Amino acid sequence: MLYFSELLNKKVITEKQQELGTLTDVLFLYEEEPKVVKIVVKTSHPSHLNVPSLTIPITNLVKLNTHIIVHEDYESLPPIEQEMSVSEYLLDKQIIDLVGNEMLRVNDVVIQDSPYYYISGVEIGALGILRRLGVEKQFTKALQFININLSPQLLSWGDIQNIELGQGVIQLKQREEKISKLHAEDLANYLEKTNIKNAAKLLKVLDKKKSADIIENLNITYQDELFHALKPDRAASFIDVMEPDDAVDILLTFSQEKRNDILELVTPRQQKKLKHLLGLSKTPVGHALTSEFVTVLSDATVQDVFKTLRDETNEFSRLSTLYVVNEKQQLVGVFNLHELILQKPDTPVYKFMIQDPIVIHLTTPIEIVINKLFKYKLAALPVLDKNKEILGIVTMDDMGDFVLKKNT
Amino acid sequence: MKHIFSGIKSRLFLFLAVFGPATITAMADNDASGVATYSIAGAKLGYPILFILFITTILLAVTQEMGMRLAVVTRKGLGDLIREQFGIKTSFFIFLSLLVANMGTIIVDVAAIKTTSSMLHLPIIPSIVFILALSILFIIKGNYKTNQNIMLVSCLFYFAYIFSAIKSNPNWGDAASNLLVPHGVSFTPSYWKDYIVIGMGVLGTTITPWGQFFISSFSYDKKIDLKKLKYSQFETYWGAFLTNFFSFFMVVATAATLYFHAIPLVSGEQAALAIKPFAGDLAGTLFAVGILNAGFMGIVTVSLSTAYAFSEFFGLSGSLDASFQKSKVFYAIFIFQLVVAGIIVLFPFISLFKLVIATQALNAMTLPFIFYYLIKLTSNKKVMGEHRNSAFQTYFAIGSTILILFASIYTLIITLFNL
Incomplete structure (x- = not known):
């Protein structure tokens, strides 16, 4: 994540260190997902290059640190109509x-x-x-x-x-249409701020697959509320298109009765998968939970994080992932030690954390936990309660034990 | 016949619908420090200073109209537009100088309340606390409509000056003819020097940086429809006329008494006391009550203009119609200025006299910058469309700005080096 102000007036050079000028503007496409397309560079030696400014496509960008480095044979294309300027x-x-x-x-x-x-x-x-x-x-x-x-x-x-x-x-499209093209995560964020009624209404106009994506991205409290607001047939139609792992996760937060009501309405193929998963081990994740994890606030700096690590993790047997929480102790992000080491001491955590962590709940069956660990190649998964607070983590090591025991 | 009458009636109604912003801004220009300046001007220079007042009226009308038009056409305040067109650094420095200059003006207003209440034999600390608390309550509790009405009623207090002037038995013919040509006194070089310095003060207290922000924010807050622009323009001219209509009587009241009898005046507030022997006790008391009211108007409008400007420049929602909770920062800035002014006046650890001079200097120096942006914006076709300045308006405003700039530099040098 970057701020425009951090890019503004940065020196732009080519790979062979030829100085081109400073960045004065960024052009983007005004659409649902505003892609950055070009950077505008005010040339420092206009006579050298014979132009007062360059408009370089973002695809010519090589690297972005203290300077902005562009390809040696960069292009300069004039802006086209659909491209809007950030500063304007x-x-x-x-x-x-x-x-x-x-x-x-x-x-x-x-x-x-x-x-x-x-x-x-x-x-x-x-x-x-x-x-x-x-x-x-x-x-x-x-x-x-x-x-x-x-x-x-x-x-x-x-x-x-x-x-x-x-x-x-520029003519904006209908609001619903505009919304339907947003990132599922952004939409989920958006929905979490409106009321359930509005959300249910909005989900109605979107296609099923998209709705399901969004629902998966909602926090569990909200999912819970939302599904309670939906009629079983509608809930079932969402469950139908969701990843089975995630669907089970949601289904398990319902009462046995309601769960069965919904399951009845799911298509046979998905139903079979779900029933299989639901029928798996009843071993709750709680048994495998460890409390060896570290949380930091999202505005803590890298320096602060190092201090926390030194102070709190002496006794830890292993540490690979750090969890980021907001002031209400709710999980908002995650990063690993490698990502941490690469940062400057005064960078705040929210600038480099990954914003949509993969999570599980106390009701998640162990088989699904293992699936997720492999699928996303993670060393550990955080277990959240209904308020999005971390109860503990489940590590790959512990799951290894479980797999071994089961096989012998 | 009936037709014509209903036509007039509906037009009058339209005028009343847009009535307010310009009248209030213009009247608040006659704040306590304004009254003090006019009093000194009349007492020291007599009727000829009325010529400057006449020119000031035209300048005020032209500049206020630009600020109003800008807000009605763009649906944005001056601060909004400076931020959007000229960026955050320009905004920050303009706001900073506005804040300091306004702070100075408010302190001067509170100080005037202090001196006046002691002249009226009112307890000093309770009076100041009362007026400050009243201002705060007035802004926090009121909404746009009631506040505007209270301010308009408050404007009625200015009639006190007309009464004072009549009681002082002036030569009305001399006063009126001096509006067009200064005459009737011996124009010595030292008189001319005073004339320019005090004339500059008259100009500076009437045409102010905060006035430019206030008119545009207040017009914006009133949500005047573009179709009613003509009526608003008329109101601005009317407001400019009205403010100096009352200033005219302030000058006349002191010119007919103090200048005529060559009574020196150390500070403007003393005018209330000094005119008593010539115009009677009632005139003097009315003059003093007028200053108290002017102090109240000044405190409210000037601090409100800082708060408006802050929310426009830095994007925090601010409007008299917003609830207290929602516009916390808006109100915090408003209250902060009053509290600071109250503390400085009650515990004078800074020389008030130096503060007045510094305030006037800063106001005069900020003004050309604000005019620069105002003219640039109102002449910009992209911003104003068909309502942009005519060539005459632009050149007139540029000419005035240059005039003000030179006059303020001259005044500053004279004051700083005691020439």
Whole structure:
């Protein structure tokens, strides 16, 4: 994750260290998933290159650290009509927060760098202003003295609407249609902020596969509420298209009676799979739970994390993954030690953590836990309660024991 | 016949619907420090300073109209537009100078309340605390409509000055003719020097940086329809006329008494006391009550304009119609300024006189910058469309800005080096 302000005025050089200029703008496509397409570079020696500015496709970007490095034989293509400029249409402009239903100002723009560059949202809080004025670090340090911790206030792309663009510069599609093309995770986030009734209504207009994706991305409390709001036939139609592992996870949070009601309505093929999984070992995950895990707050810096590791993990037999929680102790992200070591000491955790961790629940059958560990190649899985708080973790080592015992 | 009447009636109704922002801004221009300046101007220079007042009225009308038009056409405040068009650093520095200059103005207003209440034999600390608390309550509890109405009623207090002026038996003919051509006194070089410095003060207290922000934010908050732009324009001109209509009487009241009898005036507030022997006790008391009211108006509008500007520049929701909880920062800024001003005035650890000078200097220096952005925005076709400035408006405004810039530099040098 990057901020636009961090890219602004960065030096742009070629692989052979030829200086081209500084980055002044970023162009993106105004659509459901706003991909970054080009960077605008103000040339530092216009006479050298014979142009005042270059518009270099993002595909020519090689690396992005202290400098922005582009291919030796970079191209410069003129911007086309559909490409919008961040500084002209987003930065410092007013947006409508669709969820909170209010007008806000964009203080900074959040750009995701993987799997490709796209704009994931905007920063509307005071931290954004401080960063733009170049005093973010000094200020946050000073505020920490009086025990005030500023955290970034981000709004995701799905939650906002640009006023200028909404006013007719570019015609927006119908809201539902627009929503149906968002990332499932973003949509889930969006849904979690509206009420169940709205959510159920929205899910109705989306196709089943998409709905199922979104439901899988909802937190368990919300899933629970949502499924209770749905009639069994509708619930069944979602269960139908979900991954069996995840479907079982959800089904297990229901009472035996309701679970059977839903199962009756599921297509025979899926029903067979689900019944098989449900009939597997009744060994609850609780037996395999360990409390050897570390949580850190999302705005803690890398330095803070190292300190936590030194202070708290002396007795640990093994540690590979760290879990990130918010102030309510709810799991919001995850990262491993390797990812940690690569960061600078003062980088906050939320900038590099993975935001959608794979999780399990106390009701998850051990077989499914093992499936997930293999499928996602993880060393451990966090077990969450209904409030999204971590109860403990289940490690690959412990599951190995289980598999061995079962086979002998 | 009936037709014509109903036409007039509906037009009057339309005017009343947009009535408010410009009148309030213009009247608040006559805040306590304004009253003090006009009093000194009248007492020291007599009727000829009315000529400056006349020019100021036109300047005020033109600039206020631009600010109002900008808000009605774009549906945004001046702060919003500066942030969007010129970026965050420009916004930050403009806001900072606005904050400091406004802080100064508020302190001067609170100080005027302090001196006036002691002249009226009111207990000083309770009066200040009362007026500050009243202002805070007024803004937090009220909504746009009641606040506007209270402010408009408060404007009625300015009639006190008309009464004071009449009681001072002025030569109305001399006063009126001096509006167009200064005459009737001996124009010595030292008189001219005072004339420019005080004239600058008159200009500076009437056309202010906060006034530019306030008119645009208040028009925006009133949600005036673009179709009613003409009526709003008329209201701005009317407001500019009204403010200086009352200023006229302030100047006349002191010119007819204190200048005529060559009574020196150390501070503006003392005018209330000084005119008593010539205009009678009632006129003096009314003058003082007028200052108290002007102080209240000044405190509310100036601190409100800082809060408005802050929310526009930095995107935190701010409106008189928003609940207290929702616009916490908006109200926090408003209250912060009042509390700081109250503390500084009650425990004067800074020389108030130096503060007044510094405030005026800062106001004068900020103004050309704000005009620069205002003119740039209102002349921009992309922003204003068909409602952008005419060539005459642009050149007139640029000319005035340059004039103000030079006059303020001159005043600053004179004041700083005691020439």
